[in-house]
Amino acid sequence: MTDAAPPISRYPVPALEAMPEDIRARILKVQEKSGFIPNVFLMLAYRPDEFRAFMAYHDALMDKEGGLSKAEREMIVVAVSAANQCQYCVVAHGAILRIRARNPLIADQVTANYRKADITPRQRAMLDFALKVTRQAEAVDEADSAALRGHGFGEDEIWDIAAIAAFFGMSNRLANFTSLRPNDEFYGMGRS
Known part of the structure; x- marks a missing residue:
């Protein structure tokens, strides 16, 4: 049985x-x-x-070309999903991040605490902003965009960071609401 x-x-x-x-x-x-x-x-x-x-x-x-790299986009998804405690998205997009970043550790680091992860100051600023959009969207202001421009982000990239954070906030809530279970296949992807 x-x-x-x-x-x-x-x-x-x-x-x-x-x-x-x-x-x-x-x-x-x-x-x-x-x-x-x-x-x-x-x-x-x-x-x-x-x-x-x-x-x-x-x-x-x-899937758009230009601007943020595909790994950076996935990094946003993983950090936002970790903040929203979305098991499905952390596991699934963590696997994609490991593959796109060609780094088997990065997704686990970003999930646990992106502030301690082996990422660049530019990526940390990106994730700080994505988490502000996730947790305190009402407090986002021009100073946030100015800080990102100081790290070399353009206006369209700043929009993309915010839009990815917002979209996956919705996705995380649907996945949590439906008790969406991660596929077993995701757990081992990109780890070796």
Whole structure:
């Protein structure tokens, strides 16, 4: 007798065959590339219109060329997700950060305490700002942008830092609300 696998989410996960074609195609493409289906795709497929909107904004923020590096974008996600105690996003995006930064330690360091992590002063300023947007958005002002400009960030990069922090604040809340479980595959990714 084996134990049943824990549920992916508190909400039902639709069968792949029952999903709208565009969503099924995106999920299968991700599965082909990574070798598994990240549970966030399955959880969001419960609400197809929101799946599409979520993925469109995610892609606009995380896949754009220029500005912040892909590793810096993931670093923001990990720091914000750690502050919001989002297990799914810390584990999943921690794996992506390890791969994009080509550093098996960085995600664990940023998760535990980015202020002590082996990051540059520029990256620390970026994460300080992202955490202010996460925890005290009402207190963000021009001085915050001026400090970031002093580290070489342009206006579009400052927008991206804030937008990534805000988007993943929403994502973290949905993942926590639905009890979204990280895929086991994420834990070992990028560690060797």
